[in-house]
Amino acid sequence: MDDSVRSETTPALRADLLAAVSEIRREAAKAAAVHAALDAMAVFVALRLATQLLSVGDGAAPLAVVPTPEAVAGPLRAVGVALPDPIGISAGSLVVTATAVSWLVVDAALRYERLGVERFEAHNPAVAEALRTARDAAERDVETPVARALYRTVLRRLTETSSRAFVDRRQLVGVTVVLVCCSAGLVGVAGAGVAPLDGGGDAEAIAGTGGAGAGVSGTGAGGPGAGGAAGTNGGADLLGTEGAVERGSENRSLRLAGDGDPSGDGTYGGGSVAAGSADVDPSRAAFSDEERPEAADLVRAYTERIRSEDPDE
Amino acid sequence: MSDRPDTDAFDVETASAAVERVESEIGERIVGQETVVRQLLVCLLTGGNALVEGIPGLGKTLLIRTLAEAIDLSFARIQNTPDLMPSDITGTEVLRESGDDRVFVFEEGPVFANVVLADEINRATPKTQAALLEAMAEGQVTAGGETRALPEPFFVLATQNPIDQEGTYPLPEAQRDRFEMKITITPPSFDEELAIVDRYTGTIDPAPPVETVLTGDELRAIQALVRQVPIADDIRERAVRLVADTRTADRLEYGASPRASMALVVGAKAHALVDGRPYVGEADLEAIARPALRHRVVVDLRAQRDGVTPDAVIEDLL
Numbered sequence: 061m062d063d064s065v066r067s068e069t070t071p072a073l074r075a076d077l078l079a080a081v082s083e084i085r086r087e088a089a090k091a092a093a094v095h096a097a098l099d100a101m102a103v104f105v106a107l108r109l110a111t112q113l114l115s116v117g118d119g120a121a122p123l124a125v126v127p128t129p130e131a132v133a134g135p136l137r138a139v140g141v142a143l144p145d146p147i148g149i150s151a152g153s154l155v156v157t158a159t160a161v162s163w164l165v166v167d168a169a170l171r172y173e174r175l176g177v178e179r180f181e182a183h184n185p186a187v188a189e190a191l192r193t194a195r196d197a198a199e200r201d202v203e204t205p206v207a208r209a210l211y212r213t214v215l216r217r218l219t220e221t222s223s224r225a226f227v228d229r230r231q232l233v234g235v236t237v238v239l240v241c242c243s244a245g246l247v248g249v250a251g252a253g254v255a256p257l258d259g260g261g262d263a264e265a266i267a268g269t270g271g272a273g274a275g276v277s278g279t280g281a282g283g284p285g286a287g288g289a290a291g292t293n294g295g296a297d298l299l300g301t302e303g304a305v306e307r308g309s310e311n312r313s314l315r316l317a318g319d320g321d322p323s324g325d326g327t328y329g330g331g332s333v334a335a336g337s338a339d340v341d342p343s344r345a346a347f348s349d350e351e352r353p354e355a356a357d358l359v360r361a362y363t364e365r366i367r368s369e370d371p372d373e
Numbered sequence: 374m375s376d377r378p379d380t381d382a383f384d385v386e387t388a389s390a391a392v393e394r395v396e397s398e399i400g401e402r403i404v405g406q407e408t409v410v411r412q413l414l415v416c417l418l419t420g421g422n423a424l425v426e427g428i429p430g431l432g433k434t435l436l437i438r439t440l441a442e443a444i445d446l447s448f449a450r451i452q453n454t455p456d457l458m459p460s461d462i463t464g465t466e467v468l469r470e471s472g473d474d475r476v477f478v479f480e481e482g483p484v485f486a487n488v489v490l491a492d493e494i495n496r497a498t499p500k501t502q503a504a505l506l507e508a509m510a511e512g513q514v515t516a517g518g519e520t521r522a523l524p525e526p527f528f529v530l531a532t533q534n535p536i537d538q539e540g541t542y543p544l545p546e547a548q549r550d551r552f553e554m555k556i557t558i559t560p561p562s563f564d565e566e567l568a569i570v571d572r573y574t575g576t577i578d579p580a581p582p583v584e585t586v587l588t589g590d591e592l593r594a595i596q597a598l599v600r601q602v603p604i605a606d607d608i609r610e611r612a613v614r615l616v617a618d619t620r621t622a623d624r625l626e627y628g629a630s631p632r633a634s635m636a637l638v639v640g641a642k643a644h645a646l647v648d649g650r651p652y653v654g655e656a657d658l659e660a661i662a663r664p665a666l667r668h669r670v671v672v673d674l675r676a677q678r679d680g681v682t683p684d685a686v687i688e689d690l691l
Contacts, residue, residue: 189605189608189652189653189654189655190650190651190652192605192607193603193604193605193608193652193653194603194652195605196603196604196605196606197603202603204601204603205384205598205601206384206385206598206601206602206603206646206651207601207603207651209384209385209651210603210651210652213651
C-alpha cells in the first residue's frame with residue numbers, strides 16, 4: 061500500500077507510532093549496551109590492576125589449567141604477543157571476570173530502564189508530552205479522530221528529534237580515560253618494572269640478594285622490561301615463584317691481596333680475592349714500577365722537556 | 374433530547390478556532406478577565422456547571438448573557454431570594470381554558486433554558502437550592518408527576534456574593550461538589566477599569582453588539598470531541614493523586630471526592646482542546662486544578678485563622 065494512503069487510516073497511524081516507539085527503545089538498548097560494555101571493561105581492568113598491585117592470590121595454585129585456544133593465540137602471535145599455553149585460571153581471575161560480567165548485565169539492565177522512552181522525551185521537550193500521550197493511547201488501541209490527529213502530530217514531530225540523548229558523551233570519555241589509564245597501569249605492573257604497593261611479592265623491580273654471612277653483599281640488576289608483558293602474571297612469571305631463603309650458617313675468612321699496603325715494595329701482582337676455597341680473580345689495570353706516577357721527578361722532567369721542545373721538531 | 378452530536382464536524386484545530394471566536398466575541402463586551410472567560414468556556418465544554426464568586430458589579434450577568442448570545446443559546450436568569458419556591462424555578466402546572474375545557478398545562482420555569490444564570494444562589498432556601506441542583510445534576514425536572522428533560526446543551530452558572538453573608542443559606546459541601554468548577558472573579562486592574570468606563574459611558578446603548586459564532590449543536594459536537602482528547606497515564610495518575618492528597622492534607626478538614634478527579638481530567642482535556650492540542654499536558658492539569666478543587670475542599674479552622682485559603686493548599690499540593 062502506498063505510504064500516503066496508508067497514513068490516512070487511524071490503525072496504520074497507530075501502527076506507525078508503535079513502530080516509532082519500538083525504534084526509540086531499540087536505540088536506548090544499543091546505547092545502554094555500549095555504556096555497560098565500556099563500564100564493565102573499565103571495572104575488569106581496574107580490578108585486575110588492583111589485584112596485581114595488592115598481590116591478591118599470589119602463590120595460590122590455579123583452579124584449572126586450560127589450553128590456550130588457537131583462535132585467540134594465533135592472531136596475537138602474528139602481532140608478536142605470545143600467550144602462555146596452557147593458561148592457568150586462578151581464583152582471583154575468576155572473581156574479577158565474574159564481577160565484570162555481572163557488572164555488564166546489571167549495568168545494561170539498569171541503564172536500559174533509565175534510558176527508556178522517558179529519557180528520549182526529556183531531551184526532546186517539543187515532543188515529550190505528545191509522545192507520552194500518543195504511546196499510551198496507541199497501546200490502549202485508541203482510534204478516535206482526536207487520537208488520529210495526535211498520532212499524526214507525533215509522527216511528524218519525531219522526524220525533528222534526535223536520540224543523541226541516550227549517549228552520555230562526557231561519561232563515555234571519562235570511562236574511556238579510566239580504562240586507558242588502568243590498562244596502561246596493568247601493562248606496567250605486569251611487565252614494565254613497576255614496584256607493587258607493598259614493596260614485595262610479585263615484584264617486577266628485580267632485586268638480587270647476596271649470600272648472607274659471606275661478609276660481602278653483591279647486588280644484581282634486574283633489567284627493565286626483562287619479560288614480555290603479554291601472558292605474564294607479573295614478575296613471578298619471569299623469575300619463577302618467590303620463596304623463602306634460609307639464612308646461611310657457614311663462616312668463611314676473606315683475604316684481599318694487592319695494592320694499598322704503604323709498606324709494600326710497590327709491586328702489584330694483579331691482586332686476588334680469596335674466599336675459602338673459591339677464588340675470585342678480579343681483573344684491573346696495572347702499571348710498571350718505572351711508570352709509577354709517584355715518581356714526581358720523572359714526571360716533572362718529562363713535562364719540562366715537552367714544554368721546551370720546538371713544535372717543529 | 375436530541376441525538377448524539379456529530380463529532381466529525383470538528384477536528385482539534387477547527388474546534389479550537391471556534392472557541393477562540395467565542396472568546397473574541399465575549400471580549401467585545403467584557404474587558405479583561407481573560408482567565409475567567411477561558412475557565413468559563415472550559416467548564417461549558419466539559420458539560421459541567423460553574424459556581425462564580427465575586428463581588429457585585431463585576432459583570433457576571435453580562436458575561437453569561439454574552440456567552441449565551443455568542444453561542445446562540447437560550448438564556449434565563451433566576452434571581453434567588455429567600456421566598457423563591459422550587460416551582461418558581463422548575464415550572465408548575467397551571468389551569469388554562471381551552472375552548473370550553475379547562476386543562477392543566479405545564480408552564481416551564483426559567484430552568485428550561487440552555488444557559489441559566491442563578492444569581493446569588495446562597496440567598497435561596499435549601500429546598501429551592503436542592504430543586505435547582507437536582508435539575509442541574511440530572512438534566513431533567515419532575516413536576517406534576519411527569520419527568521421533563523431539560524434542553525441540551527444545559528449550563529448553569531450560579532453566583533455567590535462572598536462579602537454579604539447575612540440572611541444567606543450557604544451551599545452545603547455536597548451541593549458544591551455538583552459544580553464542575555468554582556470560578557473566582559477579581560476586580561479589574563486600573564487600566565481595565567478605565568477601558569470599561571470608556572466603553573460603557575460613551576454611548577446610550579447598553580452593550581456593544583455580539584455576533585453569534587457557534588450554534589448549540591456545534592457546541593455539543595465540541596463537547597463530544599473534548600471527551601476524545603487522549604491523556605497520558607502519568608498525567609491521569611497525577612490528577613487522581615492530587616485529589617487523593619486533598620483527603621490527607623494537613624490543613625484541610627475535608628478533601629475532594631472522586632467526582633473531583635473526573636472534573637479535573639475532563640477539564641484538563643477541554644483546556645487542551647481550547648489550546649488547540651490533541652493531548653493533555655501538565656500545564657492543563659495545573660490550570661484547572663484550582664477552579665476544579667477549591668470549592669470541594671474545606672480548610673480547617675486553625676488554618677482559616679492563619680489566613681490559609683483552599684487555593685494556597687492546592688498550590689502546595691501541586
